[in-house]
Amino acid sequence: MLRTARLTPWLYLAPMLLVLIFTFGYPLVAIFDFSLRRIRGISGPFIGLENYRQVIKDDVFHEAVVHNGILLLAVPIMTFIALILAVLLFDRPRGWQAYRSLLYVPFILATPVVGVIFSNMLQLNGVVNEGLRSIGLDVLALDWIGSPRLALWTIMGVVIWREVGFGIVLFLARLMSINEDLLDAARVDGASWWQRLWHVIVPQTKSVIEFFIVVSIITMLAWVFAYVYVITHGGPGTATMVMELYIYNFAFRMSQLPGIASAVAVILFLVTLAFMVPLFRLRSASEMEEMS
Template sequence: MTDTEATTTGPPGAPPVGRRRSGHRRRPVTARVPPVVWLLLLVPLAIELFWVFWPAFNSFQLSFTRWYGVGPAEPIGLKNYQNLLHDPIFKTAFENNIIWAIAFGGLSVIIGLALALALNRPRRGVGVYRSAIYLPMVFALAVTGLFWRVLYQPDGPINTVLAAIGIDTGQHQWLADPNTALAAILIAALWRQAGYIMVLYLAGLKGCDPTLEEAAAVDGASWWQRFRFIVFPQLRNVNTVIFAVTVIDSLRTFDIVWAMTRGGPYNSTQLLSTYMYQVGFTLVNLGYGSALAVVIFLLAIAFIITYLVRATREE
């Protein structure tokens, strides 16, 4: 036998089971992948880099400049970010975004989960209820905003219904009042988002093991105990997805606010996204608008990474 060959043997007296060469090296993974696979991977990556990451990088660069869309950009360092700290409209938009993220995210999850638990069991007509609740998700946010704008008119259905049940609002202008405008938009957004969260939780509930809940019921566990200690822990992966979706949706909310109030009245419903649009595309201050876009991006990344790290550690 040569130095480069070896025989693999089993127990004493057993025949050799194979040969291998000690000098043989396995080919790297990259060499074993067919070229067509690399082509199918690299083409979408190139498109993603060109259409997403390159504009994002340019936006990050613009945030350190003063540029109004004409002529060369003037580098100003951190001046845009310093101006954000003294901008009262930015402070209002930032506070509204925090309120929106907590209320929109929290209430949509609670309502969606409650609807999923109520409609999870098969019964007559349950499919109709599911479809009706999910139906608002089919419409675009701008269409939803225009629809609710009609409902909130002084002589619209909402004031009419409230007056019919004995609540005289005096034909209150919900979207023209700074004290009620943000809450009115939030209700419209929840009406649309709750059905989407319900569908996600319904998919998660279908993956739960029903035998565990049945065994707990036989042992005398209450409905709340079964949900808290058996069902909800099995929804951990779904909760991670829903958290990411709601945080991203709350930070990029634009259409429904713009369709209903355009950030008014008196900037009381201004969000970071609507303020960024006004600064960047109405006032054409692209450097300052890019700084706002960077703030939105950092907030989204901070929320999501923090939650994912915590969820990973718990697992």
């Protein structure tokens, strides 16, 4: 440690703290205040918990919560796919670097780009259905985006398509740092490929997997706005309404009711807060693994 005057550290911290107070500090306090007011324009009278009462009564909000909940089903699917692909890559088969680079590409592409491409492919007469019809699978040529029953699952598929690459790279980095001796010992003991996977590889990768699961849960609850906004705008009807879009619509679109939106923002904030503790416990655990 450097020996410094007592004020010196705070001089170094000051610009950072100012920026953080502006973007996080003030807004995270203000959002609670806004959620208790009937806001028109930039302020309004205090109305207690009225906004929360409104939100909890609103069927569209219920739908949004259910939809975010359904999107959580993508988490085990993504984790499974990413883990399998990472395991297939980790003992460096021919061309593993090329596979890794290509499988990571979706994650580099911007969500709006991905959204526009998929919404064109998945139109009723788009290339996907055309392809299905051409091989005689007319039954599967569905209205992927236009049908209220399918639209949310379509969104989920696109999210999985884009986010799996991140999991692969994350798992692969961890797998490659596993002690080779452990695997060799298992091999000498006659453990099969599956046994090595379940008894050596997965336990060694446990905290990175858990970390990815928690990050993905947060993604599904609070970072899917761009997918929904570009592909369906929440529709058809409210079939793909999610909490973020609900906030956006109430605050900045037709209704202009920031009070209601703020109440939902507070709820969303508290939900992510609940995941913060396990996340940081896991991160420090995976750093420990990395070092050992």
